Amino acid sequence: MPTHLPHPSTSPEQPTAIVRMADAGDLYTSWRWTHDSHPGGVGVAPAAQVDEAVAALARALPDLTDPQGLHRSLTTGAFSGYESEHDLAQLLSRTFLPLGLARQLHELFTRGVRPHLRIQPSPRVAQVPWELIAPDTGLRLVDIADVSLLAPLSIVHSPGRPVRTWTDGHRLPVVAVLDPRVPGFRADSVLGSVLGRMAADSPLSQRVATYAGEDRLLPAVDGPLDVFRREDVDRAWLGAALREGAGRLVYVGHVTAAAPESGQSEHAELHLACSADAVGFAEPTRAHRPLSAKDLLLGTHTLTDEPIRGADVWPIPSRVALIACESGGDLRFSEALGLVAAMIAGGAELVTASRWALPTDLAFQRIAGAAPHARPLQDAICSIDAAHELPDAVGALCAWQRDRVAAWRDERTMEHSPVLWAAFATVAVG
Numbered sequence: 467m468p469t470h471l472p473h474p475s476t477s478p479e480q481p482t483a484i485v486r487m488a489d490a491g492d493l494y495t496s497w498r499w500t501h502d503s504h505p506g507g508v509g510v511a512p513a514a515q516v517d518e519a520v521a522a523l524a525r526a527l528p529d530l531t532d533p534q535g536l537h538r539s540l541t542t543g544a545f546s547g548y549e550s551e552h553d554l555a556q557l558l559s560r561t562f563l564p565l566g567l568a569r570q571l572h573e574l575f576t577r578g579v580r581p582h583l584r585i586q587p588s589p590r591v592a593q594v595p596w597e598l599i600a601p602d603t604g605l606r607l608v609d610i611a612d613v614s615l616l617a618p619l620s621i622v623h624s625p626g627r628p629v630r631t632w633t634d635g636h637r638l639p640v641v642a643v644l645d646p647r648v649p650g651f652r653a654d655s656v657l658g659s660v661l662g663r664m665a666a667d668s669p670l671s672q673r674v675a676t677y678a679g680e681d682r683l684l685p686a687v688d689g690p691l692d693v694f695r696r697e698d699v700d701r702a703w704l705g706a707a708l709r710e711g712a713g714r715l716v717y718v719g720h721v722t723a724a725a726p727e728s729g730q731s732e733h734a735e736l737h738l739a740c741s742a743d744a745v746g747f748a749e750p751t752r753a754h755r756p757l758s759a760k761d762l763l764l765g766t767h768t769l770t771d772e773p774i775r776g777a778d779v780w781p782i783p784s785r786v787a788l789i790a791c792e793s794g795g796d797l798r799f800s801e802a803l804g805l806v807a808a809m810i811a812g813g814a815e816l817v818t819a820s821r822w823a824l825p826t827d828l829a830f831q832r833i834a835g836a837a838p839h840a841r842p843l844q845d846a847i848c849s850i851d852a853a854h855e856l857p858d859a860v861g862a863l864c865a866w867q868r869d870r871v872a873a874w875r876d877e878r879t880m881e882h883s884p885v886l887w888a889a890f891a892t893v894a895v896g
Contacts, residue, residue: 481574481581483567484616487588492516495564509564519561520590522554527593528823528885530791540825540834545885548878555600559607562594568601575610582860583607584894586616589726592797593821595888597867606871612864615893617817618802621810622895628777628813630784632857638713638783640677641684644670646699646719646739650752653695657720657737657754660790660826661844664694668841669848684712700740701757705779712783714854715814718847721788721805722756723795731799731807732760736790745769759796762808782812785854787819789847794819794891806893815895816859818850822889834880842881850890863892 481504485497491513498506526544529535540546544554559568574581585596597608607613621627644661651657664671666689675690677683684707687693708715720737724730735748735756742750745766748758765776786809788794794817796804809817827843830836853862867887874882 480612481579483570483581483583484586485567485583486586486616487591489588489590493562493588493591495562495567497564497567504570507564507566509566511561515561516590519557520594522557523593526551526554526885528825530823536823536825536829537833539885540829540880540883543885545883546834546880548874551874551884552600552604555598555606556603558594559599559601562591562596563599563601563607571601571607571610580611582612582614584614584616587797589798589800592794595821595884595891597864598871598884598888604875608864608867608871612861614860615797615891617810617893617895618807621802621807624811626777627811628781629815630782630813631815632713632784632859635711635713635784636855637682638711639682639684639707641704641707641712641715641783642674642677642693643699643704643715643717643719643738644674644694644696646737647695647697648720648737649697649739649741649754651754657751659695660719661694662826662828664691666691668844670844673848673851682713684710697739700738701744701746701761701780704738704757708781708783714785714787715783715809716787716789716847716851716854717793718789721790721793721795723792724799724804726795726798729799729801731796731802731804732758732763734759734793734795734804736788736805759804759808762805763803763811776808777812780812782809782814784813784815785859786814786817787847787850787854788817789824789850789890790820791823792820794821794893797821797891797893810893810895816854816892818854818859818863818890818892820889821891824889825886830881830886834883836879836881840881842886846887846890860892860894863890 482500483497488494493511493516495509528539544550597613599607648657653659671690674693722735724733735758737756740755742753742755744755747760748756762776765774765779767773794806796802806817806819827841849866853859856862870887
């Protein structure tokens with residue numbers, strides 16, 4: 467069976483299926499096609515099979531709570547080799563892709579039609595990389611369908627939520643917070659640099675230079691290297707930059723995700739260059755106070771005499787990229803109020819975030835044996851950023867992941883491993 471199809475043009479005619487999952491011991495999956503283009507259905511995955519698949523995936527992912535977790539993931543885990551990863555992808559597909567839906571996707575595939583699957587996973591399966599699952603040998607779901615995640619309806623329809631669209635904001639500036647210096651943490655520490663020393667000719671520096679040359683970059687810089695490792699990109703700066711009017715927000719740095727067992731997704735934290743005396747809900751760490759999802763949602767409520775709601779302090783633009791470890795971790799909670807939800811509540815219509823921890827380029831080189839010139843993380847940042855510039859960002863991101871699947875299938879080297887690029891999911895509103 468061939469594994470590549472031309473990407474269909476973006477049009478209302480692209481078949482779209484809404485796929486929702488619910489945990490009740492067993493995992494129940496229902497799907498319906500918009501405009502009733504195909505029959506809907508319901509599938510059930512037994513609890514034991516779901517637990518087995520989720521546990522197998524967890525063993526493959528980088529676990530930063532374990533001193534050897536990243537090393538294990540990049541050297542002996544399922545994502546460290548094509549065959550072991552493909553076996554995991556087939557297990558995930560057998561468990562989570564209902565047979566009736568799989569048959570409909572195959573029928574569309576044989577006709578040269580690539581539908582759009584909009585998935586709302588249950589918290590238990592929120593880390594499953596749906597794009598990567600393998601319904602047939604050598605074939606991945608992203609080969610035959612565009613895939614995005616549904617934004618939580620409770621957030622989308624919350625009273626007073628501002629609505630910002632890419633159509634209206636695509637010419638506005640790009641607000642870029644790229645590897646900020648976190649007060650109290652050295653470059654080689656736990657909240658240190660994620661990009662390392664940047665070169666002027668690197669792909670990411672060149673993208674920055676393009677925006678600067680078009681006067682679309684905030685912060686305004688004299689040269690592209692000046693946008694990295696800044697000490698002034700704190701919550702006050704971010705709020706002021708967003709209030710000036712922004713088309714997109716790109717964040718590359720650190721996120722501290724809330725533990726799912728805490729039940730407090732709003733405690734997810736974004737690490738900017740904020741000092742400990744910044745006003746906010748998160749507890750300071752050394753000389754630094756993180757910006758939490760709770761801050762973005764509540765603003766200064768209960769913190770100041772004249773409180774301002776979060777959406778007014780930080781008016782979030784139409785599109786947001788949160789490129790950091792488990793930045794999309796709120797999807798693992800029954801009540802998603804983390805960073806993705808906060809961005810949508812603040813006005814975003816599309817957010818790309820990570821399901822799990824992201825290896826850095828240095829980790830690929832030192833641990834996984836990637837070539838010294840390999841820059842998987844930088845390349846991913848550039849690809850996500852480029853996709854967010856296009857009208858059909860979801861289609862562009864899926865096309866990028868199809869290219870990554872092909873490179874992984876052909877080259878089978880760690881710099882192409884889905885341990886990085888399959889971490890990214892795009893949550894869309896409309």
